[in-house]
Amino acid sequence: MKWASTLSTKDSIEDCVQEAVKNIKQDLGDLDPDLTTVFVSPHFKDDYSKIPSLIRGAMKPGTLFGCSGGGIIGGGSEAEQQPAFSMTCGHLPGVNINLFYSDGMELPDQDTGPQVWRDWLKVPLEENLHFILLADPFSFRGEEFLTAMDFAYPKSRKIGGLASGANQGSGNVLYKGDEIFNNGLVGVALSGNIEVDTIVAQGCRPIGQVHTITKCQATFLQEIDKQPPFKILEELIENANDYDRQLIQKSLFLGVEMNPLDGDPKQGDFLIRNIMGLDRASGAISIGAYLREGQLVQFHLRDKLLSAEDLEMLLDDYALLEKSKNASGALLFSCLGRGQYLYETQNHDSNMFSGKLKDVPIGGFFCNGEIGPVGGATYLHGYTSSFGIFRSAED
Numbered sequence: 001m002k003w004a005s006t007l008s009t010k011d012s013i014e015d016c017v018q019e020a021v022k023n024i025k026q027d028l029g030d031l032d033p034d035l036t037t038v039f040v041s042p043h044f045k046d047d048y049s050k051i052p053s054l055i056r057g058a059m060k061p062g063t064l065f066g067c068s069g070g071g072i073i074g075g076g077s078e079a080e081q082q083p084a085f086s087m088t089c090g091h092l093p094g095v096n097i098n099l100f101y102s103d104g105m106e107l108p109d110q111d112t113g114p115q116v117w118r119d120w121l122k123v124p125l126e127e128n129l130h131f132i133l134l135a136d137p138f139s140f141r142g143e144e145f146l147t148a149m150d151f152a153y154p155k156s157r158k159i160g161g162l163a164s165g166a167n168q169g170s171g172n173v174l175y176k177g178d179e180i181f182n183n184g185l186v187g188v189a190l191s192g193n194i195e196v197d198t199i200v201a202q203g204c205r206p207i208g209q210v211h212t213i214t215k216c217q218a219t220f221l222q223e224i225d226k227q228p229p230f231k232i233l234e235e236l237i238e239n240a241n242d243y244d245r246q247l248i249q250k251s252l253f254l255g256v257e258m259n260p261l262d263g264d265p266k267q268g269d270f271l272i273r274n275i276m277g278l279d280r281a282s283g284a285i286s287i288g289a290y291l292r293e294g295q296l297v298q299f300h301l302r303d304k305l306l307s308a309e310d311l312e313m314l315l316d317d318y319a320l321l322e323k324s325k326n327a328s329g330a331l332l333f334s335c336l337g338r339g340q341y342l343y344e345t346q347n348h349d350s351n352m353f354s355g356k357l358k359d360v361p362i363g364g365f366f367c368n369g370e371i372g373p374v375g376g377a378t379y380l381h382g383y384t385s386s387f388g389i390f391r392s393a394e395d
Contacts, residue, residue, distance in 0.1 A: 001392045003329025004028050005088040005361035007074030013047040016085035021058040024089050033089035035097055038066035039365040042165035043083035048173045049180055063097045065186050067134040068173045069365030070165035070336050076354045076362055078347045080339050088363030090329055094193030098123055101176045103184040107144060117152035126191035128393050129153060133160030136172045137368040139183035142380040150378050157196040158378045159388035161333030161367030193394055199314050199387040200372035202272040203307030204253060204300035208236045216291040220284055228283025247301040254287050257296035258375030265296055271374045272300055304342050315356040326395035327357055332364035334385040339366055349385050
């Protein structure tokens with residue numbers, strides 16, 4: 001297995017493709033890619049339809065798929081607010097590749113069995129089966145689809161992101177081979193001689209204690225530890241230092257522990273969700289997630305320092321694992337709210353990844369929502385960097 005990734009910021013799409021193909025061929029040598037993933041900025045929206053034929057005129061891409069992105073990642077570099085095009089290619093001996101598309105709207109009934117979903121998607125259950133998913137944010141029923149994917153393929157890793165760079169109705173682009181779509185979802189199912197490791201950096205640090213939900217209704221959190229949540233928040237503010245007190249006012253989130261068997265969740269075990277509103281009369285708060293009594297929750301804070309610390313901790317932990325030595329390539333799906341907007345510097349997450357996992361090619365894009373697992377289930381995130389790291393199953 002061998003991967004290569006490159007980024008071009010030329011002014012024309014023809015020049016971008018030419019430069020990218022040259023770099024890929026140089027890195028792969030005599031090997032032809034079996035999978036080519038492309039990401040393109042909206043500066044080239046008038047040329048979206050040209051890209052598959054330009055690539056095929058210059059190389060044999062194998063299975064081709066990709067999408068548009070408001071920021072583009074390739075060759076370990078990030079390009080935001082400028083024309084950019086990236087290619088990330090994998091030579092994948094012994095890997096089965098199944099490319100599929102759904103319009104994202106007409107899903108099977110949620111109460112059907114897992115085989116119904118497999119038949120609908122036309123992806124059979126196979127050994128070492130994993131998914132890369134790219135979708136249009138305005139026509140993708142994310143939570144329903146991902147819940148069903150976990151139901152139908154419980155042992156598979158699912159990573160990906162929502163296309164970005166366009167307003168609703170103005171045309172994100174999804175590539176499935178030579179076919180081009182402006183809505184729905186394209187995906188690649190990889191099976192056989194491949195493993196996919198995931199890192200989901202939600203960019204938050206826990207504050208205060210872990211609490212138990214003792215009363216809730218749908219997304220409305222009414223009691224934790226038999227107390228109104230607002231009372232817990234008042235205590236947090238009272239005991240916090242000046243820096244955390246400022247963050248509580250503007251960057252407070254709730255972490256919801258998703259694994260009911262884990263009685264001692266740590267940082268990274270929580271699904272981070274927005275606090276949508278507060279009812280001061282009752283002390284209850286509204287959360288951007290469905291809740292259930294008995295779940296463990298903890299308040300979290302986010303800023304650029306905390307996001308950097310969270311990502312570094314997760315990458316350090318992965319780099320210590322024996323399997324990390326066999327990593328061959330990676331894709332990064334990062335939120336539009338990260339990058340220069342958050343860190344005020346270029347290439348932050350890509351540089352940190354390359355510093356921990358040297359010589360692992362990485363591409364990707366900045367998303368309208370990031371797909372990745374937390375606590376054994378797959379979710380649609382925000383403000384997150386979701387990494388998929390590829391290695392041979394035979395190593």
